[in-house]
Amino acid sequence: MAITTRDQLIDGLGNRSSRILIDKASLANAVAGQFFSLWRATGVPGQGAIPAAAAICDHTLTGAIGFAQQTAPATSYLAWLRGATANATMAVEIHDRLAHMGGLNGTLATAQTVNVDITGTSNNLANRRGDTNFSDVSWWLEWYGDTGGTSVNATIAVTYDDASTGNIVLTGIGATVRTGRLLPIVSAVAGRFIRSIQSVTLSATTGAAGSFGITATRLRGAFDTWVANKPETADWAWLGLSEIFNSSCLFPLVVCSTTSTGTVRAQGKIAHG
């Protein structure tokens, strides 16, 4: 059953919770003010693999934050986090990694197949993706290996929630995009939300193949730090008490304040009830 009262929440936190732990090493070559994935950062959880073909992610992947899977009607909620970052003024977000693919090549100026589609139901995806119009889902270009020094545009062929199709152009993808970088892909049509991505086409070679891909995530909670290495606490109200569905592939990403992601350490509780 859903947690709907404070008593249930207190009981879940005190007596029925999964302890979660994040201890991620720093990624170098970050950019202040930009999103960086910690999927490939080493530590706890372990370093996630670079995906190949498109796949729906789940809690069993290396890189996912583990938690006890529940048997219905029991549910799970992200209810408490306490964490510190080695850099000051960082934002740490916990996302459910719904789907991903990698291996796109920074030297090709032709269409590269993606085929990431989150309309299916495997791995509990129907619950994990949220609103039926896909408006809860964030889409990203994610870098797994540095691409080259020439700035290019990327055209992303998408299908929207109403089955219409279109192209989204990301202009001026900067020189030498580094491992871990996340570039948001935002719908180009007001009121429409992306449900699948078919291909990516670069306007020219960046000068180096690198490796990048498409990732779909759903934000489940976040905490902010103000002072380096000073832990901050986010309780259930701050976190928004997001439900953590079975099979969720939880992983951290950061909004960087400087030129590295810095060490990110946190512990928390997923309350069950």
Next chain:
Amino acid sequence: MFEVGQLVRVLPPFGDGAQVHQVVAVQHVSAAGEIVPEPDVGVQYLVAPHPLPEGMTPENAAGALDWVGAVAFAPQWLEAAN
């Protein structure tokens, strides 16, 4: 093939095929897709988002590509505008 200074239009899906841009540099491309200093198997073009302002030439713009916001395009995405 285009020349430095030439006005061009960027074709869909990258551009609307109407707005005029300007080539500010040519890059030589190897078979592996690397940017190389000498002519090789291919070329691509650094294109400014608008014609350069008066007083700025492609030669001095090439030293300030970040400032002009030039982006690289393979030849198939461009057509001459003049």
